[in-house]
């Protein structure tokens with residue numbers, strides 16, 4: 278069997294004194310898209326942050342393997358260079374950092390970490406323009422400070438644009454669909470689907486079955502109280518939509 | 531009845547008294563004998579207690595024999611140099627610039643020990659007259675070279691009616707324990723415009739003192755930027771005077787302090803006539819056990835109605851042990867004015883840092899990007915690109931030079 282892109286084994290993590298992830302097990306083979314659905318507060322964003330390496334969380338048990346190698350000891354930037362990308366549920370506004378400067382710094386830092394040559398400006402501009410056109414992020418937006426004054430939907434499109442530019446091995450999308458209008462949902466889904474490939478895996482966190490009509494998952498997982506309680510094919514999402522979570526996690530709705 | 535006890539004089543004060551007597555400055559020697567160096571009880575020196583901080587004064591500076599490398603190169607700038615208090619020979623000035631010399635300090639007399647000392651020890655002032663719009667950036671490179679020395683120097687700048695210029699002064703030299711006492715006097719004529727930047731890049735062992743006095747005339751526009759990025763002890767005292775209707779000042783400053791450093795910018799501004807405005811904006815970045823102080827005093831004279839002035843200080847702490855102190859002071863004698871002050875202090879936003887790093891940007895680079903963002907307001911208004919780039923270089927160099 279080939280090594281999966283992502284393997285999470287019995288992952289426990291806490292913030293301050295509160296345990297939030299309580300034994301997550303998940304394998305995503307190369308080329309597959311997995312969806313995670315679950316109640317508010319069940320720990321989905323926590324899982325995404327722990328994958329990306331946010332240091333507010335303490336991993337107390339378990340392992341995260343990316344292409345067979347542990348990433349737990351890596352800094353967030355090292356994980357990014359190794360291929361982890363998190364599209365944030367709430368992208369951060371950073372006044373004072375120009376979007377273009379940021380994109381170039383990110384792309385070049387990853388290239389440098391992988392021992393590749395820096396991008397020359399014309400090539401960089403071409404790539405940004407291409408990704409911008411695809412995700413309908415116009416140049417006026419790129420001239421603004423990072424995410425500052427972007428609408429909710431614009432922020433989400435900008436996240437996927439970054440993903441398209443950085444070409445990660447593992448894409449984690451945390452509620453990328455929330456806040457998107459119908460057209461933007463199409464644009465974003467198209468952008469995400471264009472990135473599907475045999476060498477890339479995706480973990481799509483969502484509350485809505487609707488997104489999964491556009492980004493069709495190979496596997497759907499139900500997340501409850503810090504762990505995966507049920508897994509199935511895409512029809513699981515339809516069942517969830519029809520019945521609610523109670524049937525799956527046993528808790529009262 | 532108050533009984534005046536004579537102050538106990540320390541080694542630094544005794545040396546100063548001797549040095550003052552050796553140049554015939556008996557009155558100043560007498561002041562120090564009676565009052566000593568200012569302590570925290572003197573308002574303007576509240577956080578920079580000279581009696582405590584100045585342990586020793588090196589011998590008075592002799593002419594310099596060798597010069598170290600320039601601390602900052604600005605592409606295309608016209609360069610002037612003062613080394614150990616003496617004006618050095620220079621290239622032909624650009625059109626509209628007259629370079630000259632005058633005896634003694636350029637500063638106005640005021641009750642301040644560093645001003646008195648500059649008056650006693652500065653033998654000559656470099657004079658610059660700017661007659662019209664000067665596009666070339668002028669750099670005044672002030673050095674203290676050789677063995678540890680107590681050096682005083684002085685510059686006098688006159689910007690004629692309607693003229694404009696950009697001047698940067700840099701302070702550097704050998705890495706001995708110098709005490710530098712630097713003076714700059716600037717007068718702006720009607721509708722004149724000036725950007726005046728002073729950057730301390732002295733060695734850690736140096737004690738750097740500067741006094742910048744500005745007279746801003748009718749309709750004139752002044753932008754200043756003090757950067758402390760070198761000496762272990764640095765203090766710049768800024769005295770803007772708004773003396774003509776429509777005078778405006780953007781008085782800005784930046785303290786960059788690392789472990790063991792102490793930097794102080796103290797502004798004492800006077801709005802003397804009606805309809806003048808100013809926007810003093812200062813920033814501090816401190817790491818290790820660094821200490822940054824910004825004091826801002828706004829005095830509005832009784833006649834100076836419609837004054838609009840707001841003092842602002844923003845601090846960024848890069849460590850838990852750092853100290854950033856801020857003291858605003860308003861002294862308003864007019865009744866129809868808009869004056870205020872504000873200050874903030876915080877750390878780099880962790881969520882922002884995580885966001886940048888999650889995209890592959892290493893911590894130091896992310897920090898630099900955030901700090902550049904924090905400092906944009908100070909560097910952005912500087913129009914000359916080479917100059918702005920040089921200043922970014924100073925900031926980035928400080929950030930990387932942990």
Ligand SMILES: Nc1ncnc2c1ncn2[C@@H]1O[C@H](COP(=O)(O)OP(=O)(O)OP(=O)(O)O)[C@@H](O)[C@H]1O
Pocket residue numbers: 292293295297315316317318319320321322323324366
């Ligand atoms: N800094 C924190 N301190 C304490 N508890 C926290 C902190 N951050 C998150 N939590 C808690 O962790 C739990 C999981 O939060 P998380 O954001 O992972 O949920 P989620 O599944 O993404 O929810 P949603 O669907 O609403 O986005 C919540 O109960 C939340 O309150």
Ligand SMILES: [Mg+2]
Pocket residue numbers: 321322323366451452
């Ligand atoms: Mg969430």
